[in-house]
Amino acid sequence: MKLRIILAATASLVTLPALAAAAAPVNAAVHDSIRQAFCPQPKSEGTAPTPAPVAPPNAVEPARVFDNLYFVGDRSTSAWALTTSEGIILIDAGFHHNVEGTIIGGMRKLGLKPEDVKYVIVSHGHNDHFGGANLLQKTYKSRIVMSEADWEHMVTWPQRGSPAPFPDRDVVVKDGDVIRLGDQSVRMVVTPGHTPGTLSPIFEVRDGSRRHFVGYWGGDGAGHLDPAGLRTYAAAVDRFINLDPRVDVPLSNHVVADGALLKLPLLAARKAGEPHPFVTGNAEFRAWAGVLKSCAEAFLPAK
Template sequence: MKAYALFTLLLATTISTPMAVAQTTSEIDAHIAAAKTAAGLDYRATFVNLCFPTPFPGGPRGAAALLTPRPAPDRGIWYASPYQVFDNLYWLGTRQHSSWALKTSAGLIIVDTNFAWATQPEILDGLAKLKLDARDIKYVILSHAHGDHDQGVATLQSKFGTKVVMGGPDWDTTLQRAPDVAGGVPKRGPGDIAVGPEGTKVTLGDTTVDVIFTPGHSPGTLSYVFPVKDKGKTVMVAYSGGTLTGAFGTDGKRWDEYIDSQKRIARAASAAGASVILSNHSEYDNAYTKARLVAVKREVGEGNPFISTPQSVQDYFTVMEECATAAKLRNGAK
């Protein structure tokens, strides 16, 4: 009886598998096609990197690989001048990674802090070049605790008493780091904020950043919606805090968490009417190119290069959601 049952099961499996595979393949293709349409020409890098990820030999490029202190690479491959990109938003990035300064009526909020070797030339010297005072930094909000975005935070905190906002799970892993990691370890004290699933709002003076909990890229990834001014007119920004899906494998819960997070930030962006998409990698939002374009005189009818449309912002999150759904299916995750 047992042998018969097993035979029946094997037979059923043999018969059904090719069809199931064909169905899964066409489903994957449909999600990739949806992502490709949403990506258009604007979000090609996000589409390619998420829909066709390249496996990293020797394990995922994660927090662990970025903890070892390293000297700055050759300045000729990363240095970028700082730029004011909106009335109250300043880009302090390298050609690859972005930090931002949001100016409020009660001081500065820094969003993401880049590698430790970029703190002085890009954030501190950048603020000085833009005639902003680093002593006015009241908050640093970190999208997630990976070295390309968080290594500068301990320096800003110890120099200026800056309050640090991070997703709760990312705070917890950060506090477990050895003291000699790149950039050092920030301290979590009163006034620092560990954001949970409900998200939070960070208000400084006249400006409120709506912090949305979007786990997936890291367990505590944060994304944001906040207002900026373009020649006096309010424009809403959606900031995508973490992009790559990494080694989720067959862990369906992690894929679903990531996909749900994209829906959550997309809803918040839609509710706010966000027409600007920002990221922490220039590869995804073209911040390096757009920041330099802002400095060029606008012709009649030309707007700020960072402003697109609410639909385009939604398209960005559609790329992320559809590519992740395709990758989940490809990995056989349930």
């Protein structure tokens, strides 16, 4: 939290070298955020329990992050709207209780029409990501995309917390498939681990005349897996980071994983010609995914 305030303050008086210098602590802060959220946490022994932090307001202001990519999420779960010449591809659908306010409301606030959502790519069959899909399918006739394994997983896994209505089974994709809409294509990568058929899409985004590629990791946590599942997760990370050397934007569906809350204020303060805070380069994308992998491996029993 302290670092976030410092970075936000720094961003308001940036020069180009200052912003570049700010990238290293931001990257380190994102790695720390992943470790806190997804690595095994040391158990405290014999000490008084730490008081629970006061929950912050859950809402996050929706934002245009790239020319063709918009953040519509909150502090618990993220969705991303990818605009094309023929409509919108929504990546993840949030909880069923925040789809109307956070996702649909956020899109309208940004000037996007939820009626234009042609596809909803659901990263995996947990209710914090498919939760809004039923409403989008019923209201806007959006096509719902999931892997074969996760269409099955969605209805067989004991969903925790907020129950959500399932979308009707619709588009089934496999590894290597491409979802095309207008001038945009999205490569489907199946990265099993977090769930049996987690989808981690790769797609192009634009920042003015510059082209970048997002590597969107679809399943952030691994603490619920058995050793075989943990190894599967780690292998999926290794494969994912080697698929496309153009990937230079790490994103995910939780702000604790992709650091969106750290980067959005920097983006808002960005001046013309300055680097884009969500563009890290391929080496940092690989390092970032490596932290997710190392958290999974840390749950493996000691030999």
